[in-house]
Amino acid sequence: MEYQITWFILWGILWAVYFMADGFDFGVGILYPYLGKTDGEKRTIINSIGPVWDGNEVWLVTAGGATFAAFPVVYASMFSYLYSALLIILFALIMRGVAFEFRGKLDGEAWRRGWDWVIFLGSLIPALLFGVAFGNIFQGLPMDRAGYHGSLIGLLNPYGLLTGLLFVTLFIVHGALWTAMKTLGALSARAATLAKNSWVGLLLVAVLFLVNTAFQTNLYRNFLANPIWLVVPAVAVLSLAAIRIYLLKNNYLHSFFASCLAILTVTFTGIIGLYPNLIPSSLDPAYSLTIFNASSSVYTLKIMTVVALLFVPVVIAYQIWVYRVFRGKLVVEEVTKDPEAY
């Protein structure tokens, strides 16, 4: 039983870290065609995430792999029930990954404009759809003895879309802060202004989300039963406020850290609310997929725990090291002169 709980927590961490890490490069992908006024500025913004976006995306692969290994029934159900939605995410991620590598390989104006659109859509669509998917999981999927009764259009219900919008605005603020932090001068100032303005939108969407969650989902049940867990959403609210406070002081680094914390705690607010479900059934709780009826054997969970304890700290260590190697701000003139840059 404790192994199921351990893996539920690890499952949550993997998704939360994924949203925190890929979140800012989704935000950057959505914003750069607008923030970058010249090709040099655009390239500077893309190159700011160049060394790290691929490593960020691996958190998704790992979250998927860990779901497969620890909760195979959830993996099988989630991916086959949400077939069409996942396919769209997949196409978007494939195009986006290729676009980063290919955009700078030729010089034509049309070539680059085309890839700008691909990166924009390839960032916006997954951000939105991951939110929609999680919004629907929070509400529960229509599953019973006969299986799944939903459809792609059914996923686009108001609460699902609201969660999607929450993800998009979170990532926009996150990406704007990253850009403000990693660039200089007018570009940095433009990004900071955008972060300030979109923060207001984020606040609005977050309040709407929290209120609707009370009506559309059972997420608050665990918090009412064990009020101690309210610490997590409280930290989420505080870190949202901290984003604004640090922004007004022009401390982009701390503002970005606050935004990281906000994404982690917002995700965990949802994860705690789900427990012990991984995918609740909206039709009959007896058919909910829980950490107990959908998990792998204890033997497998033990092995996976050892693997995670051995390797995840190492991964985090070298990822932090690479972030440190690439710390500091990018200068537009240097990026445009660098033949190795994107």
Place this chain on the structure above:
Amino acid sequence: MDVLSLSRLQFAMTAGFHFIFVPLTLGLSILVAWMETLYVRSGDEIYLWMTKFWGKLFLINFALGVVTGLTMEFQFGMNWAEYAKYVGDIFGVPLAIEATVAFFLESTFIGLWIFGWNRVSKKVHAFAIWMVALATNLSALWILLANGWMQHPVGYVIRNGRAEMVDFLAVITSPYGWLKFLHTILSGYVVAAFFVMGIAAWHLLRKSHPVFFRKSFRMAAVFGLASSLLIFGIGDFHAAEVAKTQPTKLAAMESVWETERGVPLYLIVLPDVKNERNAIEFIGIPKVTSYLAYRDFNAEVKGLKAFPAQDRPPVMEVFVSFRLMVMLGTLFLVLSALAVYLSWKGRLEANPLFLRILLYTIPLPYLAAQLGWIVAEVGRQPWIVYGVLRTSDAVSRQIEPSQVMASLIGFGIFYSFLGILDIYLLAKYARKGPLEGPRSKPTPLKEA
């Protein structure tokens, strides 16, 4: 068509497409790392330019290998949900380990390598590409241990209506998995060697940067010869392992219908699947098939007729793919031996015909790798996990044919577009030669 056929077609297409990019990544990462190490050790700028030129081609190819891999992971859940439920307790583990130990390493250090030229020391930079090479090969190890388990399941019991792992060590020390791993990475090394030799040959024919491309050629030739030799040895052991664990696949590979002792190896065979016999058997070498399979000239080889028809794989596809693969393997051995010899004697440019042949040989190792996967995967049918779970019982129950048809068409269009783009960019950069990057200024190069 039903969900099963459509899903099989989609998996075959996306896996085949993924495996266009992976083999080159496996081998070229090592060659580029070797070049950069030579640069760090000798300080000779020509190795730096070699690293950058072949590294650029490596990166164009690498991006597609990564993103098409994502599709593979998603499909196990999307199209093969019953499979995922039935064997997730075992199969999910190497996949999760692959992500944790290999993908993070690969993606983090490739970022460092691409963008770190002026950020870290030369040694650390070379270390980064070695980490990438290590990680891509580690990734192959874990995914092939997973595939090895599908071919020859070990370390499990059937419990709670599914296969549950009871012996992790048995899964990760499976000889089948390791032989498959070695066979597959070596095929990638051969692909990379012929890729480099072919492009170098194109430039040598045009007398562009002869010193640069002679050096590149020689490294690739040595790498290619070693890999072509090793892949023969490993392939032999691998086939013997198949004989031991998958008798139906072996029978299909050799098109053996009757169970007999001392089975000869016929050089020319034409299977007649309908009548369960061979229409033509020509030039037999006595007892060799028995020997290759069981290391015993008089060993009994089980024929296809010993198995019920519903347990046999499609014979023609497996037989033809296997024959072709072995023939191609032999060709690579001969060509790489010649390549090493001519390059050693400094007589490459004196043999333009040979260089031209090498240019046109570039696609053949790719073809051999695809054929190998056809033998492995079609030869395992009708099972998805040999002897444990049939492919027809593994497909998702909750998806509609229209959904899979749409995704199949989507992948078809989308992958064709990416494939064309990739080949276009590869050809463009391969032609440009070492000094003409998109924005880099030509720097004087020592033609020492």
